[in-house]
Amino acid sequence: MFCAPTFHNKEQSAAGGREKGYIMINETYKEMLGKKSVIRQLSEFATARGKEIGYENVYDYSLGNPSVPVPEEFTKAMIEMLEQDSPMALHGYSPSLGNPEFKQAVADSLNRRFGMNYKASHIFPTSGAAGAIAHALRAITKPGDEVIVFAPFFPEYIPYVTGTGAEIVVVPADTKAFQINFDKFEELLTDKVKAVLINSPNNPTGIVYSEETVKRLADILRKKSQEFGYNIYLVSDEPYREILFAGVECPYPSKYYDYTLSCYSFSKSLSLPGERIGYVAANPADPDSETIVNMCGQISRGTGHNCPASIIQQACAKVIDMTSDLSVYETNMNILYKELTALGFEVVKPGGTFYIFPKALEEDSIAFCNKALKYDLVLVPADSFACPGYFRMAYCIDTDKVERSIAALKRFVKEEYGR
């Protein structure tokens, strides 16, 4: 009936290699073309299958695309500005370091919420968290340096890191709790490492780092920084910071470690991933923090990225502390967590995001996810998150569909694994 996608196991090697030969066009980028993202393949499968049987019947857990609308206040603010403001002020160039009102609104909000001391000059507006991480890493690494990430991790970290010329070093997963495998971390934290990249609440696990984890991480970074004679930077990717479930607190990493560059996106909290707006916030306790923000402005010149759209910066400033109604994600998580556990899946309960990360029912999670497609269940094998044997479900979909998917999940598990 349908053709299952072929997964590439070696996707992660795609982005490396800066010194390849070439003829007419840059072979490094050309080579990347062959390696289609597994997530994108699955999403394309889901769309194609939807055309056959109706998309409402495809249990598409592949994409992390917010399923709830932007707050009405954002839309109202946009319309009001378009109706009343001078078009030149609204659509004119932002200063090269970003719209001052937006920067001030971000600083004030972070100070209020996390007891920080940011000024506008510590905030650099970017094209989403992607732009934030790419800028932060360029500011603090040079080609040949190492950047540590923790498995499982978002596969786009690879081009962000290798795009700077640095190398990515992967700490194997702590599959018990999906906190940090500290033994392996300390082993890999050599004096070639200039930055450590974390993501809590986490994509793909949905896990939030505990205060204990963040404190221990900060202690190690301080100790090793002293030993190495330079400050190791913590790059904290925080697009899911606002999607937290009942009773879960998410420690703000910069509060625990001064040399933190917090990378944020409004994509998930305000449900506007297409508008490409986020920021880097450099901790004022770092004497280089304002220099780093200024450097980000210089980095933008070379990549041609510049500021996020002016009107979007201005509108976000007006709704800075708001979020979309994010409650559906917790509802969906509770349904899935209960059913998955009942079906015998090994799974750690998410503390936030819209992801859950169970262990597959066979060692080969690619085979597992391929079998699931027969039941119109689109699950993402965790091989591309550097954590084979697991799979990710992105439950940013209607609760009704989550509920209907349970029957398919039960049939899949029974027919394929006899449970």
Place this chain on the structure above:
Amino acid sequence: MFCAPTFHNKEQSAAGGREKGYIMINETYKEMLGKKSVIRQLSEFATARGKEIGYENVYDYSLGNPSVPVPEEFTKAMIEMLEQDSPMALHGYSPSLGNPEFKQAVADSLNRRFGMNYKASHIFPTSGAAGAIAHALRAITKPGDEVIVFAPFFPEYIPYVTGTGAEIVVVPADTKAFQINFDKFEELLTDKVKAVLINSPNNPTGIVYSEETVKRLADILRKKSQEFGYNIYLVSDEPYREILFAGVECPYPSKYYDYTLSCYSFSKSLSLPGERIGYVAANPADPDSETIVNMCGQISRGTGHNCPASIIQQACAKVIDMTSDLSVYETNMNILYKELTALGFEVVKPGGTFYIFPKALEEDSIAFCNKALKYDLVLVPADSFACPGYFRMAYCIDTDKVERSIAALKRFVKEEYGR
């Protein structure tokens, strides 16, 4: 009364050097911080002086910031979408190669206007022309390659080129007509050159390349491509394409040379520079054109830039063939051209843009522009455009101010140069 800015003559060397040592943060970018753009310094001077005497009394010809509003139809389209469209469709992720309707609208418009055969798949949406040039150059060069530019040129070309790791090679100006100095060009066009970057209508001269110039350029590129055994790319920076004065035609370079990547921005034609929207259009006659567009998508992953804002792409698609009322620029040019010539300035009449580029009245154009500041005339010395001895006036200001500035200009010329 005021403190004149100090100009840095060596600004152009700022962006080079990839292999500098560093301690904690990347020294290449840190070093760039010291070198403030002359244009920005002058603009800051104008703002500060405006606070003293009223900005209406500062004849600020420093910045190329459009002075006319966006077309009403753009504002209406934005409001209509915000009121009627699904927020998820409006603000959701664009596909990684851009919004399909925007790409199709661009392709159709270029085909209609220039007799081309673009499909949506030949168009890559970018963050303005800056993003377009940065992506195009990354696709077709590798570190160590050379990219040719023609003096005088927009100083941001330096970070765009050096940001890819390529080296910039400057062809000296044809100061007679500000077309192309072909003798010098052929001399510098060695087999290290992988791309040639042009800009017509031109910033800073306001000059439009004649059809003869474009044809001759194309002929040389074809001849040399054959000789070298690879296709030299023409990267054509075209943000001023729509600002043309009476009787002037601007040949579309891609029509004359297949291996052209046209880099566009809606900044000037629609007066929305802050919204950061433009594109790369790859000529379908180049067998690699679609590959290059796909490569741009991969390049974006590493720089973290991704697409321009989703709502801006959708709104631009709806007003694709419109422009702001650009007639004020021609009015201003005619006033300035007449008065400058009457005052004895040597100046080539602009064919478009909102720039004019006269020869200074002394050899040292920095000294000349510093003297002009005493008369509240903010002129930009062309040293940073690699054309010392000249200066740029950006006349994207009210006609009233242009008229009032003439008295100051006359006083300046009389008191300082006795004319």
